[in-house]
Amino acid sequence: MNETPSLTRRRLLQATAAAGSLPLQGAAVAASPRPSAAPSCGAAEPRFGQGIEGQRKADLGNGTYRNPIVPGDHPDPTILKDGSDYYMTFSSFQSYPGAVIWHSTDLLNWAPIGAALHRPIGSVWAMDLVRHQGRYYLYIPSLQDEGTAIHVVHADDIRGPWSEPIDLKLPGCIDPGHVVGEDGKRYLFVNGVRRIRLADDGLSTVGELQHAYTPWQYPEDWVVEMFAPEGPKLLRRGEWFYLVSAVGGTSGPATSHMVTAARSKSIHGPWEQCPHNPIVRTTSADEPWWSRGHASLVEGPAGDWWMVYHGYESGYRTLGRQTLLEPIEWTRDGWFRAKGGTLDKPLPKPRGGKPSPAGAALSDDFSADKLGLQWSFFSPGPQEMQRLRFARPGLVLQGKGATLADCSPLTCLVGDRHYEASVVLEIEGEAHGGMALFYDQRGFAGVGFSRTQMLTHHYGQEHSWMREAMDARTVHLKLSCREQVASWQYSTDGKTWKRHPWQMEMSGFHHNVFGGFLSLKIALFAAGRGEVKLRDFVYRGLAA
Template identity: 70%
Template sequence: MNRRLAVQAALAGASLPAVAAPRFGNGVEGQRKADLGNGTYINPIVPGDHADPTILKDGADYYMTFSSFQSYPGAVIWHSQDLVNWTPITAALTQPIGTVWAMDLIKHQGRYYLYIPVLQDAGTGIYVTHADDIRGPWSAPIDLKVPGCIDPGHVVGEDGKRYLFVNGGRRIRLKDDGLATDGALEANAWKPWQYPKDWVVEMFAPEGPKLFRRGEWFYLISAVGGTAGPPTSHMVTVARSASVHGPWEDAPNNPLVRTQSIEEPWWSRGHASVVEGPSGDPGDWWMVYHGYENGMRTLGRQALLEPVEWTKDGWLRAKGGTLDRPLPKPRGGKPSKAGFALSDDFSSGKLGLQWAFHAPGPDEAKRLRFEHKSLVIRGKGKALPDSSPLTCATGDRSYEVTVDLEISGDGHGGLALFYEERGHVGIGFSTTQLLTYGYGQEHGWMRQNIATRRVLIRLVNRENVVTWHYSHDSGTTWTQHPWQMEVSGLHHNVFGGFVSLRPALFSAGAGEVRARNFTYRGL
């Protein structure tokens, strides 16, 4: 089964106008920051490509991770104590196992578990990795051997048994250690809520079950409507049951969240996890989900935080409206560090958490070595598309990237904006030529004969309009590349893949590229 068909099969499961830019604060290097410093915050809480959030409250600490797709190291875990300011602490996945979708991060009897849906050439399945310390080391991933399933949601039933609920209304019981299944996959374990037939969505796609227990009820949060497509596609729904075995009752106010209009600042809002707030107040609850920023699908689905309240009859109600304005921060949380620098002078001798290979092989890390405050990348493939570029996710609408590159051998390398193999732009240098990538291909007619050993490349992306410059005299003089590029179409609705357009370093052919002083600045 090819990947596109596998995506459609997995989503099917067992069933089948512009606004002003949001206000935001200035963070590291001008990067977006949610905390406005006056007791309020503005979404997103984690900007850029951070889809399918799964959140864990562990005492005073919160941990969250997101789908990492074909990027490795992957399953980066973020930490916060106030739900607004987040910083990454580790990557739970280092060896490729496939395309990683919506995970579930949980803690059970003192051990952390990460349940991981994976798309491989043979279709979809679910893995698990575990750790005694959230910062690792994490175990090697274990295949649970449940083909055709995605989006696991872990719960411990009133019977003390552990279960994974998955897309399409199905579930499977786990053994007590959570590392193997215990029985067959069950259909019709829950019935996804059905929206009115005339709503404009992408597809039914019942997915993303997340479960928790509060008082006498189990609550099941799930998504329907498709994760992309029209701005009004995605949504958050709620059901509850007195037993993990059902029957499940749909909330009378479903959907809890849905984008109603193209005029709203966030599109395709959905795929939520619900968590208690830091104050300890029984009514202090919050919801984290994802959405596309209006007109900026190139940034991918970003992590959004919204307050929720409990009604007298035990249902949830969303309180954030369209998220078009600042909201009061959660009460009681300790101030947390926000974000992290994307710039890298490569002096640490290891790959920073901002970096990930696209679609790497099992030994991809062997292409890298660190020397004298530089990163050397051995060439791979023939050109940018098949070079497994080293990408860096960003969440800013406008930004500037500069990098100092040294080219050696019979190959070429450079700086790109990379969505996937068919969707990218960039410029590169061999020792003799300048090469230009646009519309997902290298344009031989634009090659220029330029003798190059060392070059500075600067990329400026202003609201999806891209300008390139390069310098051969350490930045004293700059030459503007003759092709300015508009890249707003490089996103999921065009190419699939669910990801974002990212700055990327690449090294192709039989040579090496030495990178120094990668500098990122939000504009």
């Protein structure tokens, strides 16, 4: 799906206006590389508290943690407690494989275990992961060329295989929230906030959408993006159903987005607004996390309670909305309060539970015969995986399109403020390929090579005036990104290096500029007629 950001936003506004509310805003880990393959750009050693390859790690090792618990662009978290295990997934937008499931046993250390969605169905936002009567369900909203839709996939094992997507025939709806009512029937709440009953098997709807809840209204003088009632998530605790939702818009000003709550003794209402609303809100751009919202509640291993939501890191919107964890307490009047403040300091980690792996290696020598979970195609076609051919060691990527903009690059999420990456390219035929920092088809910067030229990309285009003739059949390419400034080095023999003359400032490559709710990713690409073989991709997160 290739839409302009204005069209994307307009479709969402139309969808919510039709709902009668104010505008809405809408595998195995790859093997570690050989030590000799690490980039040599003068990086500092990772600090304590950083994990695999220097990536950020929430667990500080001393009984405390620091947010984010899942760094990088992992927005709209939906979390499931399943016995002593926890599972979580996030909006995956136009990246496929998508809806990657993450696992934890302590609420703090998370690692990916598999993808639930392999066939493109549009730009995927704000899912809901549930287990009902022994089966797992994932309710998936998506933005397609013809508008919004909600699909469902299901599995008997959380690791898959997952079913093919089933369209629930709910046009104009996003942000599903599943709940079982006091009558034992299943319901889906959506943006607006509206409600529809599900069939007992959860794979179709019964009846019509109905108005369910009038969202809490903040004071008129608050600086937010828009009203945007969204993200209803529901749970039952004691005699009450709790409805946790968001208002204020997920982007725009730093003080947009917030967490609100309501409760009712019936899934059919009436709903009572929480006197403590908003439960969470960024009140100043001086805080470390902006636009905090879209929350779900979850019980911790020791019986205490927590809230999982997303937020932008101050000054680093390019990383997207990252997953945050905050403790809550239940008050004597049956409501809950947030206890983490602005999340500017380490907090006591959740009690109980067994430590679990955290993160996953991004580096990849491409020696496996399958694509690692760190990789996804941007805006792929239905047969995109056929572009790949594994050639031990190495991954051959068939060219597509004419430029970086239309070639569906292979992308990798990053969560570090500062990082380095390197890759070896072998160019065949009339292809050209390379490595870029990629937001979407309109915003990217990077360096590529044909067999006879070096090509420079920035501001979402290839600059012909920067082309440089060279024999580039095999190229070693390095990227260094510090303080959101990217610089490049390249070599044709892996020994003698040249620095690319253009250092590229990237801080404006984010949603408030381009729309789409995405983040800046590392991208490996192949365009034109021919192939590019990729070898020895190495990633390293850097200390400040």
